[in-house]
Structure formats: structure tokens, C-alpha cells
Amino acid sequence: MLLLLAGGVLALVAVGMWLLPRGGSSGNASSMASRAPVPTRAEVPRAPTPPPPPTYEELIAKAVAAEAGQNFGDAIEVVIQARDLDPVRLQAYEMLTRLYAKSGDEARAFESAKEFLKRGGQLTFKTLHNHTVGKCEGVVRITWPRFQFIAADGKDSFAAGRRDLSDLRLEEVKDTPGFAFKHQGRTYKFIPLETDPDSVLKLLR
Numbered sequence: 001m002l003l004l005l006a007g008g009v010l011a012l013v014a015v016g017m018w019l020l021p022r023g024g025s026s027g028n029a030s031s032m033a034s035r036a037p038v039p040t041r042a043e044v045p046r047a048p049t050p051p052p053p054p055t056y057e058e059l060i061a062k063a064v065a066a067e068a069g070q071n072f073g074d075a076i077e078v079v080i081q082a083r084d085l086d087p088v089r090l091q092a093y094e095m096l097t098r099l100y101a102k103s104g105d106e107a108r109a110f111e112s113a114k115e116f117l118k119r120g121g122q123l124t125f126k127t128l129h130n131h132t133v134g135k136c137e138g139v140v141r142i143t144w145p146r147f148q149f150i151a152a153d154g155k156d157s158f159a160a161g162r163r164d165l166s167d168l169r170l171e172e173v174k175d176t177p178g179f180a181f182k183h184q185g186r187t188y189k190f191i192p193l194e195t196d197p198d199s200v201l202k203l204l205r
Contacts, residue, residue: 056086063095072103090121097123101195110202117144117203125200129156130173130189140190142203149190158183168201 054062059082066075076099083092093116100109113123123142128135129149138151148159160183171180173189179197180189181204192200 054081056082056089059085060091060095063099067095067099067102072099075099076103090116090119093119094121094123101199106196106199110199113199113203117142120144123203125192125194127193128173128178128191130178130191131156135191140192140200142200147204149188160184162204165204168204170197170201 059078063075063078063082066072066078076096079092079095079099082089083096086092093112096112097109097116100106100112117123121143125140126137127140127149128137129151136151136153136156138149138157141148141150142162145161145163146159147162147165149157151157165181165183167187168181169179171178171189173180173191176191177197178189178191179201180187182188190197190200
């Protein structure tokens with residue numbers, strides 16, 4: 001019995017050895033296959049991230065530099081970009097008024113100034129106020145509803161609603177182009193020092 005069992009065991013062991021893969025070749029191949037690099041799809045290079053668009057302040061600074069270099073056309077183009085970027089802010093309208101005037105485009109300067117005033121802006125320029133005897137220097141401030149003259153000596157300063165001014169006209173004051181109007185029965189005559197009188201009258205009318 002023992003011998004038979006032993007023989008049977010030996011026989012089974014022999015059969016089992018015959019069934020196993022010889023030399024372990026199959027196991028090694030499977031292991032090598034698991035370690036083989038898996039081919040990957042070629043990576044597509046990513047496009048570079050575009051720079052952020054310029055801010056309102058950057059556009060205004062660029063326009064100021066162009067204006068300083070007398071490049072009014074370039075300055076106008078950049079200021080228009082700033083205006084379109086933020087139509088609420090007034091600086092672009094004020095700059096366009098000045099730049100159009102410097103470039104000789106009075107029609108666009110007037111339209112830009114009018115838009116500037118309608119949006120709450122204020123135009124300021126130095127002027128001479130002519131008296132019956134003598135004259136004084138001061139500053140004119142124009143907003144959409146008001147005209148104001150601030151005399152340097154403080155004596156002849158006054159303010160009035162634009163609609164309260166009458167008989168607005170161009171008038172030479174001592175052979176110098178100026179403008180005049182009436183307010184409360186009194187005639188006022190001015191010689192603008194930083195703009196032309198015709199542009200002022202257009203804004204006041």
C-alpha cells in the first residue's frame with residue numbers, strides 16, 4: 001500500500017512536472033511583456049497663451065507718449081481704443097477733443113467736446129476778459145449746463161446758465177479775435193488764449 005501510494009505520488013509528481021512549462025519560458029515572456037513600454041500618442045505642442053489685452057490706463061499712457069512725440073494720428077487711434085474699452089470714463093473724450101484740435105480736425109474736436117460735456121465733463125481754458133477800460137485774466141469753465149468765468153483777481157468772476165446767455169457772437173476785441181454775449185443786460189467780451197473763439201461759441205449755443 002505504501003509503495004503503491006508512494007508510487008502513485010511519484011507518478012503524480014511526474015505527471016505534474018510534465019504539465020508545467022519547461023524552463024519557465026512562458027512565465028518569463030509574460031513578465032517581459034508586462035514590462036514592455038506602452039506606445040503613446042505623440043503630444044501636440046500647446047499654443048502659447050496670448051498676452052492679456054491692454055488696460056485703459058496703459059492705452060492712455062501710450063497715447064500720452066504718442067502725443068508728446070507729435071504723433072497725433074497714433075494717439076487718436078489709441079485713445080479711441082480706450083474710449084471703446086470703457087465708455088463711462090471721461091479722460092478719453094477730453095483727450096480726443098485736444099488731439100483732434102491739434103491735428104486740425106475742428107469738426108471732430110467739436111463733436112468730441114460736446115460728447116465730453118454731455119457726459120458730465122468740464123472744459124477749462126485761460127482767457128482775457130475785456131472791460132470798458134482795461135482787462136483782466138482768468139479761466140473759463142464750461143459744463144453742459146453752465147458757463148463760469150473765474151477772474152484771477154476775483155473781482156469780475158461770475159457764473160450763468162448756458163441757456164441764459166444771449167446774443168452770442170464772434171467779436172474782435174482790440175483787433176484780436178474773441179467772442180461776446182449778453183447776460184442780464186450786460187455785455188461780456190472774452191479773448192480765449194488756449195482755443196479759438198468759434199469753437200467756444202459752438203459749445204455755448
